[in-house]
Amino acid sequence: MNSQKHRSTTQIDPVPDDLESARAKLVYIYLEAADGATAEELGDILAMKKINILSVLNSLSSAGYIERTGSEYVVTN
Secondary structure, three states, X not given: OOXXXXXXXXXXXXXXXXXXXXXXXXXXXHHHHHOOEOHHHHHHHHOOOHHHHHHHHHHHHHOOXXXXXXXXXXXXX
16 A cells, blocks of 8 residues: 655745845745745744744845735745
């Protein structure tokens, strides 16, 4: 009997080389894997304070890695 479960084969692109902050990398990877999230969702899921999430989102947005669509943030293509 085979007890292995099949996992999704979704490919996540590499994290941009110039992202040095561990928090920025974590938020970027989560946004890419989840196809977007709100600041509140990120805070809950990543166990980060909202002020830290907003700071990271602002940095990623200013660098052009993410954009806000409505209340969600998504990775730019």
